[in-house]
Amino acid sequence: MKRQLPKRHDLAPLMRFKRPVWSPKDRRLAGALTIEDLRRIAKRRTPKAAFDYTDGAADGEVSLARARQAFGDVEFNPAILRDVSTVDTSRVVLGKRVALPFGIAPTGFTRMMQAEGEIAGATAAAAAGIPFSLSTMGTTSIEDVAAAAPDGRNWFQLYMWKDRDRSMALVDRAAKVGYDTLLVTVDVPVAGARLRDVRNGMTIPPTLSPRTIVDAIPRPAWWINFLTTEPLAFASLDSWSGTVADLLDTMFDPTVTYDDLAWIKEQWPGKLVVKGVQTVDDARRLADAGVDAVLLSNHGGRQLDRAPVPFHLLPQVVAAVGNDVEVHLDTGIMSGQDVVASIAHGAHFTLVGRAYLYGLMAGGRDGVDRAIEILRGQVERTMRLLGVRTLDELEPGHVTQLVRLEPRRL
Numbered sequence: 001m002k003r004q005l006p007k008r009h010d011l012a013p014l015m016r017f018k019r020p021v022w023s024p025k026d027r028r029l030a031g032a033l034t035i036e037d038l039r040r041i042a043k044r045r046t047p048k049a050a051f052d053y054t055d056g057a058a059d060g061e062v063s064l065a066r067a068r069q070a071f072g073d074v075e076f077n078p079a080i081l082r083d084v085s086t087v088d089t090s091r092v093v094l095g096k097r098v099a100l101p102f103g104i105a106p107t108g109f110t111r112m113m114q115a116e117g118e119i120a121g122a123t124a125a126a127a128a129g130i131p132f133s134l135s136t137m138g139t140t141s142i143e144d145v146a147a148a149a150p151d152g153r154n155w156f157q158l159y160m161w162k163d164r165d166r167s168m169a170l171v172d173r174a175a176k177v178g179y180d181t182l183l184v185t186v187d188v189p190v191a192g193a194r195l196r197d198v199r200n201g202m203t204i205p206p207t208l209s210p211r212t213i214v215d216a217i218p219r220p221a222w223w224i225n226f227l228t229t230e231p232l233a234f235a236s237l238d239s240w241s242g243t244v245a246d247l248l249d250t251m252f253d254p255t256v257t258y259d260d261l262a263w264i265k266e267q268w269p270g271k272l273v274v275k276g277v278q279t280v281d282d283a284r285r286l287a288d289a290g291v292d293a294v295l296l297s298n299h300g301g302r303q304l305d306r307a308p309v310p311f312h313l314l315p316q317v318v319a320a321v322g323n324d325v326e327v328h329l330d331t332g333i334m335s336g337q338d339v340v341a342s343i344a345h346g347a348h349f350t351l352v353g354r355a356y357l358y359g360l361m362a363g364g365r366d367g368v369d370r371a372i373e374i375l376r377g378q379v380e381r382t383m384r385l386l387g388v389r390t391l392d393e394l395e396p397g398h399v400t401q402l403v404r405l406e407p408r409r410l
């Protein structure tokens, strides 16, 4: 082999020094390529009790593990030799066009995960052209979210309280400031058994005890943010002086029925979505009741553990009611591939809970932007690799669900 000294003009094209990124946060977020990467950063930066509250699910956390496994068991069937130089990820959802086939799910106590909380979620969603859902148990007021994201599409999630008039007062406030969709969550007649929270002795807001102080030492940024911003309070309640258990007891009403839903529907001027649908029969009943969408969800596995996996339920529900109502889905989505698989199997739209919260905990508003960017990139690339240019071209044939567990047919 004949050797020679490298010449300057041969070396020049090989030397590409990246411009240094000075901000540690930007460096951290730029290094995150998946939602799982954001989760790892989030875990390092968030006190254990708040991280576990977000990351955890009910009882043995079987529902959540199965939901993620179901997406992992997807086999994609790509079509080849299609022109996919451009892809369109937008679609009309509940009467208005959204830029991507996913939105942000409602989550409670969001400012406990990271001080920017709901404002980070709402403004990032507005910038990306996707809906943001504010929870009844949110920690930013209905009006403040609307003011922070005036051009955004804001949805309000309702837990029907025992005090019906007070819960409908929230709905009125949401309608007044332009929320266009109401999600009524129906899978919480009582709170699920979140064992991690019990084991961590979780309190809301977090309290300083010898254990939490030790836990705080490697996570100073979280505590500085927490202690130097407005105290954590429930935006929907003027004040709350009782215990967390009393609060949940007030929030969740085990007597809510289909009649209450009809009553809410009469009063709400916008679109109505029922969140937490878990059987074909209930989806049919809701379609007959005239709702605009059913959201297949088991609350991210946080309620009835071993509840059906929404992705498994999806084809049957779409076959039963897909022509009458929009079928939406959440639970277990950790990538754009999961979103695309859901759309191919007939979901009209999806929501992400933890995927957004991991971004929030990893870097506030910038972290939520990063989470959306990661999911957007994965949706676009998967569509291209599958040979489709629009969401409407996605069809069940693009996805095979590899069956691991099959129900015994009686």
Ligand SMILES: Cc1cc2nc3c(=O)[nH]c(=O)nc-3n(C[C@H](O)[C@H](O)[C@H](O)COP(=O)(O)O)c2cc1C
Pocket (backbone or CB within 6 Å): 053, 054, 055, 105, 106, 107, 108, 135, 136, 137, 138, 157, 185, 275, 297, 298, 299, 300, 301, 302, 330, 331, 332, 333, 351, 352, 353, 354, 355, 357
């Ligand atoms: C920390 C946390 C808090 C939540 N709070 C609410 C809530 O207040 N109201 C509600 O309807 N759903 C709530 N959910 C459920 C989400 O709206 C959504 O159904 C779930 O997160 C979807 O699963 P995923 O996290 O795997 O995306 C919460 C979920 C999480 C993770």
